[in-house]
Each structure stands twice: as C-alpha cells, then as structure tokens.
Amino acid sequence: MSSKYLIGVDGSEQSRVALAWGLARATERGAEVELLHVADDSFLSESVAFLSEAQQASEQMLHAETEYARSLGFEGKISGTAVVGHPIAEVEEASKHADLLILGAHNGSQFAGSFFGTRAVKVAATAHCPVAVIPAVASAEPKPGVVVGVDGSEASKRAIAVAAEEASFRGSPLIAVYAWMPPLTPGLEYLWSEELVESQRSAAEEAIAIGVAGLAERYPDLEIRREIVQSPPVAALVQAAEGAELLVVGSRGRGGISRLLLGSVSHGVLQALPCPVVVTRG
Structure with a gap:
C-alpha cells in the first residue's frame, strides 16, 4: 500500500x-x-x-x-x-x-x-x-546530510529511526547531534571541572551509541557522523542543519497536555527553519 x-x-x-x-x-x-x-x-x-x-x-x-x-x-x-x-x-x-x-x-x-x-x-x-x-526559500544545492537531534529519550530514538531511513534513501550521511550545557546554579557562574566535562561527554557518547545501535546492520552503506556540541540544543541543531537536506526532531507524543506542547527544541527549530524540518510522532 x-x-x-x-x-x-x-x-x-x-x-x-x-x-x-x-x-x-x-x-x-x-x-x-x-x-x-x-x-x-x-x-x-x-x-x-x-x-x-x-x-x-x-x-x-x-x-x-x-x-x-x-x-x-x-x-x-x-x-x-x-x-x-x-x-x-x-x-x-x-x-x-x-x-x-x-x-x-x-x-x-x-x-x-x-x-x-x-x-x-x-x-x-x-x-x-x-x-x-x-522553509520559504529552498536551498538551491543543499549540503548532503540528514541531521537528527539525540538526547537519549524515546522521542529521540524515533527521530533517529526516521532520519536513518531518510539518509539511507538519499545516499547521504546521517549526522547525529548531541548538545549539552553545564548545569547552572542560581546566583553562581557555570561550575566547571574536568570531571563534569568528562561525564557529560561520556553520557553523550553513550546516548548516541544507544540511539544508532543496529543501524549499521540495517543500512550497511549508511555513513553515521557523531557530533557532540557544548551548546544549547536549538542553537546546535540549527547550526548543524544550516542548508542541509533535512533536519529530524522528535516530539513528546499526543497525550494529555503534551498534545498542546511541542517541546522547546522542536519549537525552536521550527521557528528558525535552517532547512526542511520533519517532526516525528509518538
């Protein structure tokens, strides 16, 4: 069908x-x-x-x-x-x-x-x-790549599945982006330490590894690029997807009050629209 x-x-x-x-x-x-x-x-x-x-x-x-x-x-x-x-x-x-x-x-x-x-x-x-x-103005020659946001959530996993299929069909690389920011303590500056940075990087690498698990077997020719960025998620995705073929983000689903709330990341990228954006469903 x-x-x-x-x-x-x-x-x-x-x-x-x-x-x-x-x-x-x-x-x-x-x-x-x-x-x-x-x-x-x-x-x-x-x-x-x-x-x-x-x-x-x-x-x-x-x-x-x-x-x-x-x-x-x-x-x-x-x-x-x-x-x-x-x-x-x-x-x-x-x-x-x-x-x-x-x-x-x-x-x-x-x-x-x-x-x-x-x-x-x-x-x-x-x-x-x-x-x-x-977007109202389409890129004449989009740069190859399907960008997807990764954060370890179920919504992110669904987005990765859609983005991988898209990238495989197009013969383009899948660009998995994980963005993080240090925790902000009210009244204080960002607290930095080597341990904090290392733990965040480890969490990012683990989230991406779990998110893309099984894709190599399903799409043997798919190139997967991993990007770990210290930046607010919306800014990181918009920058990575500027002029790209497609950006895929996950939604929270359709239950209760969540059906009225798209989520700050999905909302943010739809406001910026660096390229065609697909919002996946629960």
Whole structure:
C-alpha cells in the first residue's frame, strides 16, 4: 500500500514551495498526494450565505492548486479536500489518514486559510502523523546530510529511526547531534571541572551509541557522523542543519497536555527553519 502525503495549500509562495517539495518527494517514493485547503471561518459570519461563499472560494483555491501541481509535472495520484473551519482542527482531523503532513512556513502573513507562523508549530503539536515544515526559500544545492537531534529519550530514538531511513534513501550521511550545557546554579557562574566535562561527554557518547545501535546492520552503506556540541540544543541543531537536506526532531507524543506542547527544541527549530524540518510522532 502506497504512502499518502497530505499537503496544506493556500496559493501563497510559501505554500507552493512546500507543494513542490512534497510532490518531488511523492514522485521519489511513489506516494499518493492529497491537497488540503481550509478556509478559516474565525472571522466569517455564521450565515448560510457567507459559509456557502467561503466553501466555494475554498474549492476554487483547491482547484487552482491542483492545476498548479499538475503543471509541475506530477503524474502520481492526486486528490483534494476543501473545507471551511478552524485550520488547526481541520488539519488535525485530516492527519489521521496521512503518513506525512507537509506545510509551508509563513512569516508575518495572516491571510485567512493560510498555514502561517505559529500555526505550523501548533499543527506539528497536534497532528497524528509526522509533519514536514518547509522553509520559504529552498536551498538551491543543499549540503548532503540528514541531521537528527539525540538526547537519549524515546522521542529521540524515533527521530533517529526516521532520519536513518531518510539518509539511507538519499545516499547521504546521517549526522547525529548531541548538545549539552553545564548545569547552572542560581546566583553562581557555570561550575566547571574536568570531571563534569568528562561525564557529560561520556553520557553523550553513550546516548548516541544507544540511539544508532543496529543501524549499521540495517543500512550497511549508511555513513553515521557523531557530533557532540557544548551548546544549547536549538542553537546546535540549527547550526548543524544550516542548508542541509533535512533536519529530524522528535516530539513528546499526543497525550494529555503534551498534545498542546511541542517541546522547546522542536519549537525552536521550527521557528528558525535552517532547512526542511520533519517532526516525528509518538
């Protein structure tokens, strides 16, 4: 059974960059594509006439973006859904039936129906499938490598599994990044000692070793690079992934209050978007 990619469209330049990225990936992977346009009803009258016009406008937008997708040369299976509603809720519901959700990144725009700014972060927190957020300006020649954050958590292990498959498929190195900072004691400077540095390095090496265990057997040709960085995690990942093919980070999952909290690292890299970012699911 082929994979299904759900791509949010709104006719903007940012959305079309994400659409092109998703279509290229779907072609490579033999995946089918569903385009989704949501007309935001937050500022609409609840009258039947207004809602009917909004639905018609949504369908027109979907038709235009479907035609645009075909103009890019995509020959795979493509379908579409046009709805009126709250974008976060509608995308969350649609993500139940997708293998990957793809969104563009909008900075500062607040057009009705668009997937912009913090909405990408909120969608990534609530979606039922992995979410790819694509920068508005794609790197013409990305440097080879799939970057993944490692911290020893279950979320990190899931991210490593996804990143390894991606790197193997692309024939690119897997770059496993572990970032650490010395503990901060209130009112004091950072406390340094050779023992502290050595213990942190040992913990980092152990976390990476556990995280990548078994990958050599599964992907014999996969090159794995290990980077241990003394830096805040977001800064380390953004720097390592600047211009890279892909950055993969793990989420906390979807339970209780955690479904509303993406996590500071995932949130931070989505705000910076040094390259296409995939947020994996629990």
